[in-house]
Amino acid sequence: MSVRNALLGLLGQRPRHGYELHAAFEAVVGGKLNWDVKPAQIYTTLSRLAERGLVVEKALEQAGGPEKRIFAITPEGRNELLEWLAAPVKTEHQRDKFFLKLMLSLATGEVDPGLVIYAQRASLYQELHDLTIQRENVDPASELSRIMMLDRAIMHLEADLRWLDMIEARLDDIRRQPLPEPKARPRGRPPKTKNDSSGR
Amino acid sequence: MSVRNALLGLLGQRPRHGYELHAAFEAVVGGKLNWDVKPAQIYTTLSRLAERGLVVEKALEQAGGPEKRIFAITPEGRNELLEWLAAPVKTEHQRDKFFLKLMLSLATGEVDPGLVIYAQRASLYQELHDLTIQRENVDPASELSRIMMLDRAIMHLEADLRWLDMIEARLDDIRRQPLPEPKARPRGRPPKTKNDSSGR
DNA sequence: GGTGCCATGTAACGCGTTACATGATTAT
DNA sequence: ATAATCATGTAACGCGTTACATGGCACC
Numbered sequence: 001m002s003v004r005n006a007l008l009g010l011l012g013q014r015p016r017h018g019y020e021l022h023a024a025f026e027a028v029v030g031g032k033l034n035w036d037v038k039p040a041q042i043y044t045t046l047s048r049l050a051e052r053g054l055v056v057e058k059a060l061e062q063a064g065g066p067e068k069r070i071f072a073i074t075p076e077g078r079n080e081l082l083e084w085l086a087a088p089v090k091t092e093h094q095r096d097k098f099f100l101k102l103m104l105s106l107a108t109g110e111v112d113p114g115l116v117i118y119a120q121r122a123s124l125y126q127e128l129h130d131l132t133i134q135r136e137n138v139d140p141a142s143e144l145s146r147i148m149m150l151d152r153a154i155m156h157l158e159a160d161l162r163w164l165d166m167i168e169a170r171l172d173d174i175r176r177q178p179l180p181e182p183k184a185r186p187r188g189r190p191p192k193t194k195n196d197s198s199g200r
Numbered sequence: 201m202s203v204r205n206a207l208l209g210l211l212g213q214r215p216r217h218g219y220e221l222h223a224a225f226e227a228v229v230g231g232k233l234n235w236d237v238k239p240a241q242i243y244t245t246l247s248r249l250a251e252r253g254l255v256v257e258k259a260l261e262q263a264g265g266p267e268k269r270i271f272a273i274t275p276e277g278r279n280e281l282l283e284w285l286a287a288p289v290k291t292e293h294q295r296d297k298f299f300l301k302l303m304l305s306l307a308t309g310e311v312d313p314g315l316v317i318y319a320q321r322a323s324l325y326q327e328l329h330d331l332t333i334q335r336e337n338v339d340p341a342s343e344l345s346r347i348m349m350l351d352r353a354i355m356h357l358e359a360d361l362r363w364l365d366m367i368e369a370r371l372d373d374i375r376r377q378p379l380p381e382p383k384a385r386p387r388g389r390p391p392k393t394k395n396d397s398s399g400r
Numbered sequence: 401g402g403t404g405c406c407a408t409g410t411a412a413c414g415c416g417t418t419a420c421a422t423g424a425t426t427a428t
Numbered sequence: 429a430t431a432a433t434c435a436t437g438t439a440a441c442g443c444g445t446t447a448c449a450t451g452g453c454a455c456c
Contacts, residue, residue: 002297003415009304019435028303035295041416043437048414067424067435085311088319089298091327093353095235097202098289103228103345104209111285119288127291145303148370152363153293159355167348174344203443219407241444243409248442266407266452406453415443425434 001084003037004045008054008073008081015058015072018042027145033131034149046071054080102167113171121164128157201284203237204245208254208273208281215258215272218242227345233331234349246271254280302367313371321364328357 003025010016010024022042029035049055054077061068073081098120105111135150203225210216210224222242229235249255254277261268273281298320305311335350 001414002295002300006300006304009308009310012308012310017435018437028307029296029300032293034293034299038417039435040418040437045415047437069436082310085301085305085316088323089301091323091357092294092297093232093234094292094294094356095202096229096349096352097292099234099345099349099352100202100206100229101285101289104206105285107228108209108212110209110212110282116285123288123291144370144374145299148363148367149293149296149299151366152296152299152360155359155363156294156356157291159359160352163348163352163355166351170344170348201442217407218409238445239407240409240446245443247409268407401456403455404453405455406451408450410449411447413445413447415445417441417443419439419441421438422436423434424436425432427432428430 003041004049005081005084007042007045007049008077009085011055011071011073012078012081015070017061017068017070018046019068021046029145029149031146031149033146033153049077053077117164117168121161124157124161124164128154128161131157203241204249205281205284207242207245207249208277209285211255211271211273212278212281215270217261217268217270218246219268221246229345229349231346231349233346233353249277253277306371317364317368321361324357324361324364328354328361331357 006025006029007021010021010028016024018039022037022039025035025037025042030037046055050057050071053074055071055073057069058072059070061070098116102113102116102120105113105116131150131154135147135154138147138150140147206225206229207221210221210228216224218239222237222239225235225237225242230237246255250257250271253274255271255273257269258272259270261270298316302313302316302320305313305316331350331354335347335354338347338350340347
């Protein structure tokens with residue numbers, strides 16, 4: 001329901017047409033970083049809002065330029081907007097496809113979990129590197145929202161890398177003792193017997 | 201496409217019926233934490249997989265108990281599974297509804313951004329508190345995947361709290377100097393006015 | 401008799417993506 | 429010329445949720 005409410009918010013400022021809404025959305029929270037909304041969704045959502053009477057088509061402008069369908073918010077729309085703004089955002093935990101894949105690789109044995117982790121670490125480092133460079137090159141005055149989005153993405157990537165280390169260590173611990181004999185060998189590092197590497 | 205592939209993965213282990221798949225999915229990555237899949241989706245996805253020939257309905261069991269439609273993976277299904285497991289997971293940045301709301305509150309002036317931040321911080325602390333307690337009470341031996349999911353969620357919450365502090369400081373900085381006078385003062389570093397140290 | 405678990409679905413809806421399609425103006 | 433940008437959409441599909449519906453079995 002967020003795009004819907006975002007459109008109401010932007011129309012709350014002033015009437016606009018679809019293309020303009022798309023541009024405004026991108027400017028506020030946009031880009032591939034964070035929220036990459038497609039024009040098609042803007043137009044379909046706008047239609048649905050109009051059906052519900054939350055916005056109205058106000059005019060059809062065409063002063064020399066191309067045709068523009070201009071929409072405005074209605075009182076009902078403004079009510080819904082205010083309600084949404086006042087409501088707290090409930091935390092959503094990201095559905096982690098990597099974790100799913102890792103668990104399935106462990107459960108099915110079709111693929112080496114070590115490889116899945118390795119690939120993920122490489123991918124996270126790459127992404128972190130890219131974003132760090134972008135972060136260093138933004139204009140600190142003008143692109144405030146971009147800076148904030150980059151900061152968050154970078155912090156999450158760093159957290160994910162630390163987390164990867166943790167789960168790898170945890171899996172190693174398990175793999176090192178599937179035997180019910182925790183007393184046979186002293187823990188002090190057996191000559192790095194990482195020989196097996198899980199088969200396939 | 202993840203639920204779809206997860207089902208293939210679970211059927212790759214052995215044939216199962218829908219209810220069993222739902223339970224297995226929940227056990228592997230499940231719960232409200234991370235990935236809360238509904239039975240309805242399992243059944244509809246299963247139908248679609250069957251249409252495509254990636255799984256087949258193998259039998260209809262009914263030994264005293266309720267009716268069970270048992271599905272098995274096909275060779276085509278296994279191919280798709282292996283492809284998916286081998287492919288790297290591309291990083292997805294979470295679409296942040298809080299940030300959207302914050303930006304809209306700034307842009308529209310309908311709601312005080314300070315309140316939005318305040319509410320978000322309270323919500324994050326609450327969630328962090330809940331998860332920390334859960335984390336302290338899991339059985340470290342049996343519920344490995346749950347521990348890992350909790351760790352990740354906690355680390356992300358901590359990152360979000362630090363990030364909230366950062367953006368709040370940044371917004372305070374701006375609010376303290378909205379004067380449009382870039383030429384009155386020479387560019388050469390006005391006496392390092394970083395006095396505030398971000399407020400809170 | 402009721403509650404809860406096992407087991408199965410269908411219908412309707414909104415979100416979101418991809419592909420396709422049209423046409424005007426503006427800049428190179 | 430032609431490429432980019434402005435501007436608008438439709439169709440089809442998959443994902444995901446909610447609501448609704450059915451029925452058996454076990455346990456208290």
